[in-house]
Amino acid sequence: MNEKRPSHKGKMVPLPTNSIIPERDLAVTPILECRHLGIDFGGLRAVDDFNLTIGRTEIAGLIGPNGAGKTTVFNLLTKVYQPTRGTILLDGVDTAGKTTAQINHMGVARTFQNIRLFGNMSVMENILVGLHGEMNYSTLSGVLRLPSFFRSERIARERAMELLSIFNMEDTAEALAGSLPYGAQRRLEILRALATNPSLLLLDEPAAGMNPSETAELMENIVKIRDTFHIAVMLIEHDMNLVMGICEGICVLNFGQVIAKGTAEDIQSNPVVIEAYLGKQQ
Amino acid sequence: MVFFTYLISGISLGSVYAIIALGYTMVYGIAKMLNFAHGDVIMVGGYVCYIALNSLGLPAVLAVLLSMLACTVLGVVIEGLAYRPLRQAGSLAVLITAIGVSYFLQNAAQLIWGATPKNFISVVHFNLPAGLMRLGLSSEALITVLVCIIIMAVLTAFVNHSKLGKAMRACSEDKGAAQLMGINVNRTISMTFAIGSALAAIAGVLLCSSYPVLQPTTGSMPGIKAFTAAVFGGIGSIPGAFIGGLLLGIIESLAKAYISTTLANSIVFAVLIVILLVKPTGLLGKYAPEKV
Amino acid sequence: MKNLKKTTKVDLATYIGVTVAFLIMYALQTGGHLTSSISGQLVPICCFIVMAVSLNLVVGISGELSLGHAGFMSVGAFGGIIAAQSLAETIPSTPLRLVVALAVGALCAVVVGFVVGVPVLRLRGDYLAIVTLAFGQIIKDLINCLLVGYDSHGLHIMFNISGLKSINDLHLEETGKAIIKGAQGAVGVTKISSFPAGFILVMLTLVIVLNLIRSRTGRAIMAIRDNRIAAESVGLNITKYKLMAFVISAALAGAAGALYGLNYGSLVASRFDFNTSILVLVYVVLGGLGNIWGSIIATVVLYMLPEALRQFSDYRMLVYAIVLILVMLATNNDQLKALLGKIIPHRKEAAGNE
Numbered sequence A: 001m002n003e004k005r006p007s008h009k010g011k012m013v014p015l016p017t018n019s020i021i022p023e024r025d026l027a028v029t030p031i032l033e034c035r036h037l038g039i040d041f042g043g044l045r046a047v048d049d050f051n052l053t054i055g056r057t058e059i060a061g062l063i064g065p066n067g068a069g070k071t072t073v074f075n076l077l078t079k080v081y082q083p084t085r086g087t088i089l090l091d092g093v094d095t096a097g098k099t100t101a102q103i104n105h106m107g108v109a110r111t112f113q114n115i116r117l118f119g120n121m122s123v124m125e126n127i128l129v130g131l132h133g134e135m136n137y138s139t140l141s142g143v144l145r146l147p148s149f150f151r152s153e154r155i156a157r158e159r160a161m162e163l164l165s166i167f168n169m170e171d172t173a174e175a176l177a178g179s180l181p182y183g184a185q186r187r188l189e190i191l192r193a194l195a196t197n198p199s200l201l202l203l204d205e206p207a208a209g210m211n212p213s214e215t216a217e218l219m220e221n222i223v224k225i226r227d228t229f230h231i232a233v234m235l236i237e238h239d240m241n242l243v244m245g246i247c248e249g250i251c252v253l254n255f256g257q258v259i260a261k262g263t264a265e266d267i268q269s270n271p272v273v274i275e276a277y278l279g280k281q282q
Numbered sequence B: 001m002v003f004f005t006y007l008i009s010g011i012s013l014g015s016v017y018a019i020i021a022l023g024y025t026m027v028y029g030i031a032k033m034l035n036f037a038h039g040d041v042i043m044v045g046g047y048v049c050y051i052a053l054n055s056l057g058l059p060a061v062l063a064v065l066l067s068m069l070a071c072t073v074l075g076v077v078i079e080g081l082a083y084r085p086l087r088q089a090g091s092l093a094v095l096i097t098a099i100g101v102s103y104f105l106q107n108a109a110q111l112i113w114g115a116t117p118k119n120f121i122s123v124v125h126f127n128l129p130a131g132l133m134r135l136g137l138s139s140e141a142l143i144t145v146l147v148c149i150i151i152m153a154v155l156t157a158f159v160n161h162s163k164l165g166k167a168m169r170a171c172s173e174d175k176g177a178a179q180l181m182g183i184n185v186n187r188t189i190s191m192t193f194a195i196g197s198a199l200a201a202i203a204g205v206l207l208c209s210s211y212p213v214l215q216p217t218t219g220s221m222p223g224i225k226a227f228t229a230a231v232f233g234g235i236g237s238i239p240g241a242f243i244g245g246l247l248l249g250i251i252e253s254l255a256k257a258y259i260s261t262t263l264a265n266s267i268v269f270a271v272l273i274v275i276l277l278v279k280p281t282g283l284l285g286k287y288a289p290e291k292v
Numbered sequence C: 001m002k003n004l005k006k007t008t009k010v011d012l013a014t015y016i017g018v019t020v021a022f023l024i025m026y027a028l029q030t031g032g033h034l035t036s037s038i039s040g041q042l043v044p045i046c047c048f049i050v051m052a053v054s055l056n057l058v059v060g061i062s063g064e065l066s067l068g069h070a071g072f073m074s075v076g077a078f079g080g081i082i083a084a085q086s087l088a089e090t091i092p093s094t095p096l097r098l099v100v101a102l103a104v105g106a107l108c109a110v111v112v113g114f115v116v117g118v119p120v121l122r123l124r125g126d127y128l129a130i131v132t133l134a135f136g137q138i139i140k141d142l143i144n145c146l147l148v149g150y151d152s153h154g155l156h157i158m159f160n161i162s163g164l165k166s167i168n169d170l171h172l173e174e175t176g177k178a179i180i181k182g183a184q185g186a187v188g189v190t191k192i193s194s195f196p197a198g199f200i201l202v203m204l205t206l207v208i209v210l211n212l213i214r215s216r217t218g219r220a221i222m223a224i225r226d227n228r229i230a231a232e233s234v235g236l237n238i239t240k241y242k243l244m245a246f247v248i249s250a251a252l253a254g255a256a257g258a259l260y261g262l263n264y265g266s267l268v269a270s271r272f273d274f275n276t277s278i279l280v281l282v283y284v285v286l287g288g289l290g291n292i293w294g295s296i297i298a299t300v301v302l303y304m305l306p307e308a309l310r311q312f313s314d315y316r317m318l319v320y321a322i323v324l325i326l327v328m329l330a331t332n333n334d335q336l337k338a339l340l341g342k343i344i345p346h347r348k349e350a351a352g353n354e
Helices: A070-077 A100-105 A123-130 A139-144 A147-166 A182-195 A212-229 A240-246 A264-268 A271-278 B002-031 B038-054 B060-086 B091-113 B130-134 B139-161 B163-173 B175-180 B185-210 B220-233 B238-258 B264-278 C006-030 C036-061 C069-086 C094-120 C125-144 C195-213 C216-226 C228-233 C238-261 C274-287 C292-332 C334-343 C347-353
Strands: A012-014 A020-022 A032-041 A044-054 A059-063 A085-090 A108-110 A200-204 A232-236 A249-254 A257-262 C146-151 C154-159 C177-181
Touching: A020 A249, A032 A070, A044 A070, A044 A249, A044 A257, A059 A070, A059 A212, A059 A240, A070 A108, A070 A200, A070 A232, A100 A108, A100 C228, A108 A182, A123 A147, A123 A182, A123 C216, A139 A147, A139 C195, A139 C216, A147 A182, A147 A212, A147 C216, A182 A200, A182 A212, A212 A232, A212 A240, A240 A264, A249 A264, A249 A271, A257 A264, A257 A271, B002 B038, B002 B139, B002 B163, B002 B185, B002 B220, B002 B238, B038 B060, B038 B091, B038 B185, B038 B220, B060 B091, B060 B185, B060 C292, B091 C274, B091 C292, B139 B163, B139 B185, B139 B238, B163 B175, B163 B185, B175 B185, B185 B220, B220 B238, B220 B264, B220 C125, B238 B264, B264 C094, B264 C125, C006 C036, C006 C195, C006 C292, C036 C069, C036 C195, C036 C216, C036 C238, C036 C274, C036 C292, C069 C094, C069 C125, C069 C146, C069 C154, C069 C177, C069 C238, C069 C274, C094 C125, C094 C195, C094 C238, C125 C146, C125 C274, C195 C216, C195 C238, C195 C292, C216 C228, C216 C238, C228 C238, C274 C292, C292 C334
Parallel strands: A059 A232, A059 A249, A108 A200, A200 A232
Antiparallel strands: A012 A020, A032 A044, A032 A085, A249 A257, C146 C154, C146 C177
16 A cells, blocks of 8 residues: 555645645635634643644645544534634635534535434435535425425436535435445545535545455545535544545644644654654654 | 421422322333323222222221232233233333323222212321420321332432342333343333332322322322423432422422412413423433433 | 236326225214214324324424424314304305315415424424413314404404403494304314215325325425435535425414314313323324324324223223233334244335335
């Protein structure tokens, strides 16, 4: 897995804010900008002074040892937790006071470390829930079955099938989401998130529980999703082959603080990162 | 002076609610189920005591003990036959089964003892000094409050320090882990029902001593109110049940006296709603946020 | 029509089944082949079918345990009775007056549904259950305090909170009539409900609930039930959809209540107490959560069961309780389920559809 995949990776340039983004994204507002973000749980500073900028079409990685606060960062970004300190700018807009649902409307979609599908609904229905905002008929026209209901539903179903085709899952459309194998559930979660038409996709350990060939396929698909939808992807992952293989900018978190952000090469040779993962050399 | 009288009657009624609520809360804490039949166990306790006093001619203390024994057995049997087979089932299935048990107990009582109300003769047989009587304090009220405080103290010590009490707390936190530590979960739950039902018997006797009308539906409303009291204090919490029960009794008594007899129950429920809106897990309930 | 979706087929079968059952029963009723006791239960059964289907929307589809559904039925019943009684001269046509009464009943229940739903739906699980129970009791008590009369000056409404007032305190004219007399309930109600009206209400309920479930709104409600946090993360407004399910359910219960109330000459508020809420909940759970046709069948069977158990006379409610417990054990215990699966092979497949 040591072959280089430079084809999709852009040239990374440093920003005054100590972050790096791809050169191609310099001209547009960054999709995400966190400034001095932090949250306390009681006396515990779970995340502190988290600063990060992500380019409009960047694939970014968030890594760190267990308990570093990676998922907490995702929960802050999606307002599952309200931050104690700092600001989050999405596409230049402050997200203070927004709810999780509103954050989604602002263009952030996510998956979960512990899979959260709508288990009693079919694969198709899971994606249709993701497409909820794209359908424009009212509850009343749904109950009365007006033409707008049929039109909107038909378009949504076609769109759902297109999304399923990304992972070749068309034939599982009518299966119960809860009955899918583990890997397929993870893929379905990504598709459901994509269905909400995000500009930033947050993936929490997308390769967890996958075998090496599934992971390799997933890597290709993440790049494909970025290229097709022109969105930014930020992922948490312990599989270093995946992170080093596709992430352009990598942010390393330890004890709730950013200890480095750089390219795969920077990170691999950074002594602070090595220390965080392996402990101090005696 | 009149206020004092109502307050006392409220504390006494609240003590009965507290004893019933303890049964609810212990069962909920460990089995995570709303045992809707608990109120009807109270009624059975009342009838057994009535029979022991009037037909068997037993002394009051023996009658109460017999009633506790009968309810303990009843509680364990109900748990074993109706609830244990449903341990893996959804909470709604258990709830409906509990309702079935409640119907069963009410109708069985009606068949055995008839629908006509029985006039329960108080088990408390001493008189208070006239000075206290004039304050509106009755011997039943005094005994009720004392019994409630004793039960509360003993139960707290039991749950915190005895081996079975620790097993109960372990089961309520995590049944799987408790089992791995060598705790017999089924036996622990069974014992919880036994204790809860014995308390229900005491509550039944005390309730009927103060409000001497005994009929098959006697337990329903106090059952619902005690359930409310348990939620009020934070369901699963033993001190919560105590505080919830007392507050509920006092609010009910004062509302009856000063606002409206017909709306007293509604006022109690309205206070409950307000409390839950301000503190969604009750006064002493623990809030467990969902891990994302 | 082979490519019809499975859900569409189930819905279609539900509509056809209900229609056929109605036609048969209606033919028997008009032909005078039914005993008066069965004939008298046709309208109440329709009402309770609507109650069960609407409660299923809250408990099965939205996943919130409500123990106060009868409260909405009560509001609808008394609202409908007031409307029907006071409009007796304004709208002489009985069917039209019934429609108006049902609409008023539903509207009253919607208002109460909002008032109850907005605070209640912030709570979760068993806490929500106890608060709905509390609201059910409060509604019952409040209606017990209600004094309503009607004369040429219009409606007279009074709240008898002290318990000292009576219908005479309304000072109605001599031609006026009392509609609700506090704890005595509604009196002198003109019975205008009919079995065909009940059938139409059931069909209307089915159309609303089934079409709702199969629309984006219904999917949103079910998604919130299955995983609240994930539903929020895909942009669903939790409160909005939970409230929508709750209020639609209340409206249907209100209409059912109005139909029920106008089927009797008098009605007391305690008819819609906690036990009635529980009764409907039993129908829903036994019929299968989220399973609409299951609710209908469970309602019909369980409503008729005490009647069918008449031969057990005094023991019939006892037998009813035992049947209830046994059915719950048989359908929810894994070992028993496996045993049943062996005896009745197709039973497994049916369970998979739920």
